[in-house]
Amino acid sequence: MKTKHGFQKKLGQLVLDNSVPIMFIIICAVCIPLSGFSPSYLLNEVVTRMGRNTFLILCLLIPIIAGLGLNFAMTLGAMAGEIALILVSDWQIWGIPGVVLAMIVSIPISILLGLLCGKILNRAKGREMITSYFISFFMNGMYQLVVLYMMGPIIPIVHESIKLPRGYGIRNTVSLLNMRQSVDNLLAINIGGVKIPVLTFLLIALLCLFLIWFRRTKLGQDMRAVGQDMDVARDAGINVDRTRIVSVLISTVVAGFGMILYLQNMGNISTYSSHSQIGMFSIAALLVGGASVEKASIGNAFLGVILFHLMFIVAPSAGAQVTGDSMTGEYFRVFVSYGVIAIALVMYAAKKRRARSNAGQLLAEAQKQEENA
Amino acid sequence: MKSKRVFLFRLVFILVLVAVAAVMLVIGRGHTVYFDNVELDYQGTTYETPYKLVIYTGGEEVAKLYDGERGMATCIGQSLDLTLEITQEKGGEEELVSVTLPLPYNMDGVVINLSAYLQDLPEEAYLSEFVPVVTETGDEEDVVIPGDDMMMGDF
Structure with a gap:
């Protein structure tokens, strides 16, 4: 029974x-049968x-x-990737060399933006998520000024x-036709009508290996220590501010690479909007995979991308089947994307409050026992 | 000692990145090559065109040109390897010729008069830059739409 x-x-x-x-x-x-899509189509997508x-x-x-929570400022890396792609597109470097060059060009821009973001976040400890969210809005304005x-x-x-046509500024859409899916198509294999972009998956696997290795390095351990308790980490001799900046920096550089891979797959850049929602939806996908504000794993990222995008693919069609209007699914x-972020933030706040209340109760009980003794 | 090693490591890393970028700039330069099979007047001499030219790059046929026609191919790099199947006269023998055309780095679009090239004329005679005409579509192109909407598009 027990x-x-x-x-x-x-x-x-x-x-x-x-x-x-x-x-x-x-x-x-529920949505997959309603959408009417075939399994091979869904798998391909x-x-x-x-x-x-x-x-x-x-x-x-x-x-x-590193305890910075969800990095809404990953948009900064996305902007760096976009600027690099615009430049490479203007230099007429095509195919894989174009993608590689864009990644290299994006690195200094990402580092600069990541450094700026990390420094600001160090001045807003405990309020990193809302600060990073507004940094991304601020930098969006700067990006528009530049572009x-x-x-x-x-x-x-x-x-x-x-x-x-006026002679300066970039058009709403920049074509990446000459590097479109160049990474995806190289080494791609076709299994039962499903195209597997092997090279892209190899790059993702490399990043996963890097993350696993990085967690075991001295810097990775420092980040974990900082993420668990900043004061204890500082007392242990860890340079907390520097560690936090490095974490934002790596995130921004990887986001830049990610944006380049994303856009080479799409085949064009929506100059003024490609990056604007990317942070929000990447975060939503990670949360859908079971991650939280203070804990996330590679498995969460994979599960999240599968579930979130499956919902993305089937929702409009399922909505159209149920209500007769595909916009309902849209x-x-x-609603789900924003809702899941809101739920995660509320759950995080509630958990924090509960932990604080439990700690207070324990302290009160200990004091009571001391008085009785 | 350790800081010197770190500095050296960073320097080498940056130099490697710069070197890779330089290599990418050279090997990744894209060109659109236009092949002309048109008659050419050069220094008072008229150069006739073959009856038919079939152009192959990388084993694939990219153009089949009769007199006065233009074909097109895209290529990445600083030279273009072509195999030409030349038919001088209608019903005549086909001749296969392999050529490597050097492409100028500063030209996006390169026009090559193949008949002039096959007559061993200098580069100035057979090669010119293709300058596309940008068509103005009106004031609406100037309207920039910053993306601050809540919809997702094709994420």
Whole structure:
């Protein structure tokens, strides 16, 4: 009887801990038959989107280890990637060399932005997420200033096809046709009508290996220590501020690479909007995979990208089947994306409050026992 | 000692990145090559065109040109390897010629008059830059739409 009760408790805890992925599995299970898509189509889409988005989602892991929470400022890396791609596109470097060059060009821009972001976040300890969210808004304005007014007169842009007709600034859409899916198509294999972008997955695997290795390094251990308790880490001789800056820096550089992989898959840049929501949806995907503000793993990223994108693919079609209007599905997926972030933040706050209250109760009990003794 | 090693490591890393970037700039330069099979007047001499030219790059046929026609191919790098199947006269023998055309780095679009090239004329005679005409589409192109909407598009 006791064993049965224990099992039920464990199961309840498991369900509670994984409530978000379970909810999404149920949503997908309901929506897939309604959407009417064939399994091979769904598999193809999910594989494509995994290749496109996983790199971006994985960039969020290091700041979580370092206790910075969800790095909404990964948008900064995305902007660096976009600027690099615009420049490479203007220099007419095509194919894989274009992608590699864009990644190299994005590194100094990402480092600069990451450094700035890390320094600001160090001045806003305990409020990192909301600060990083607003840094991304601020930098979006700076990005628009650079792309809209500086590209042309200050930063040389030669090709008229990229520039706005007025002679400066970048057009709304920049074509990446000459490097479109160059990474995805190299070494790609086709299994039962499903295209597997092997090279993209190899790059993702490399990043995963890097993350696993990094956690075991001295810096990685320092980040974990900082993430658990900054004061204890400082007392142990860890340079807390520097460690936090490095974590943001790595995240921003990886986000830049991720954005380049994402855009080479898409085949064009929406100059003024590609980056704007990327942070939000990458974070939503990670949370859907069962991650929280203070704990995330590579497995969460993979599960999240599968579930979130499966919902993304089937929701409009399922919405159209149920209500007769595909926009219902559109609204549903937007609602779910923002909703899951809100739930994660509320759960994080509630958990923190509960922990504080438990600690207070323990302290009160200890004091009471001391008085009685 | 340790800081010197770290500095050296960083320096080497940066130099490697710069070197890779330089290599990418050279090997990744894309060109659009236009092949002309048109008659050419050069220094008072008129150079006739073959009846038919079939152009292959990387084993694939990219153009089949009769007199006065233009074909196109894209390529990455500083030279283009071509195999030409030349038919001088209608019903005549086909001749296979392999050529490597050097492409100028500063030109996006390169026009090559193949008949002039096959007559061993200098580069100035057979090679010119293709300058595309940008068509103005009106004021609406100037309107920039910053992306601050809540919709996701194709994420």
